[in-house]
Amino acid sequence: MTKESTLCYIEKDGKYLMLHRTVKENDVNKDKWIGVGGHFEHGESPEECLLREVKEETGYTLTSWKYRGIVTFVYGEDTVEYMSLYTADGFEGEPIACDEGDLEWVEKDRLYDLELWEGDKIFFRLLDEGREFFSLKLVYDTEDVLKYAALDGTPLDLEEERGKNRKSSGKYAVVFASATGNTALLAEEIRKAKGEENCVYFGAPSEDISGRLDGAEIIYAGFWTDKGSCSAEMEQFLGTLSGRTVFLFGTAGFGGAQEYFDRILDRAAAFLPADSTVAGRYMCQGKMPFSVRKRYEAMLEQNPEDERVKGMIRNFDNALSHPDEADLGRLGDAVAQLRQ
Numbered sequence: 001m002t003k004e005s006t007l008c009y010i011e012k013d014g015k016y017l018m019l020h021r022t023v024k025e026n027d028v029n030k031d032k033w034i035g036v037g038g039h040f041e042h043g044e045s046p047e048e049c050l051l052r053e054v055k056e057e058t059g060y061t062l063t064s065w066k067y068r069g070i071v072t073f074v075y076g077e078d079t080v081e082y083m084s085l086y087t088a089d090g091f092e093g094e095p096i097a098c099d100e101g102d103l104e105w106v107e108k109d110r111l112y113d114l115e116l117w118e119g120d121k122i123f124f125r126l127l128d129e130g131r132e133f134f135s136l137k138l139v140y141d142t143e144d145v146l147k148y149a150a151l152d153g154t155p156l157d158l159e160e161e162r163g164k165n166r167k168s169s170g171k172y173a174v175v176f177a178s179a180t181g182n183t184a185l186l187a188e189e190i191r192k193a194k195g196e197e198n199c200v201y202f203g204a205p206s207e208d209i210s211g212r213l214d215g216a217e218i219i220y221a222g223f224w225t226d227k228g229s230c231s232a233e234m235e236q237f238l239g240t241l242s243g244r245t246v247f248l249f250g251t252a253g254f255g256g257a258q259e260y261f262d263r264i265l266d267r268a269a270a271f272l273p274a275d276s277t278v279a280g281r282y283m284c285q286g287k288m289p290f291s292v293r294k295r296y297e298a299m300l301e302q303n304p305e306d307e308r309v310k311g312m313i314r315n316f317d318n319a320l321s322h323p324d325e326a327d328l329g330r331l332g333d334a335v336a337q338l339r340q
Contacts, residue, residue: 002080003080004049006085008053017035018105020032037054059095062088062091073119137149176223230250286323
């Protein structure tokens, strides 16, 4: 059985008008969320079908629309449907109740929370990318499982597509060790930048932490510098992050050069399992306890002309203001870049 139809996604204020198909029991789209549209009547052009179906299902008269692509929908052994895909950004009229299901304006970034055809996620991505026109073939079995897809005649790698179209939950964890509060300040900045509502864990590593990281797509792992590397408790924790995506961050009291920071971060990253992924890293200077300055002063008393110790005292004094607002701002920027 071969059919021809139109499918339209009406846009307004960053939202699409979506139809939740809940009415007809024998509807191939039963319980799915799709755009509005329907099948051609005898002698109709795609545009005539588009305008009629939108009017019948929504009450709106389209005033601006664009033909975006042709979707060849194959379902099982018997159904082939050629869908003319449109988007529309202009309409007038008053909405009406739809006898096919429930209409709802849905934010584009919430689409993947809905029950969609898997292939719809592919053409949503193509629409978002601004593709002028495309031909997409989608082949499903009768269990609604996508078995084959081709874009403009070229087969697509479905596993790769599923990776591209997988919606991020935004869940994350911040696990850190902070001896004097410096790294804790960075951790708080990360939580501020990412939003507290998606944080599944915030605090120091613990014996039962592994189960508490469930759902976190990225783990922000922070440490203070101990003997040129991360602290021992973080060294142990980093070794447990097999297969995880990690952002390393930390503070170092001695020295403020990026080359110095990079060496510390490299040593910390070496504790991660080989199958983990480092998504980003950040380090800045942090203030040290005054007991450290006292130790430096005692050293200088023993040798008042020791330029190395004098430099250590200057470094201590320079570090007193860190992490400062500029340090936190740079960290916030580094975290924000992960969302782009």
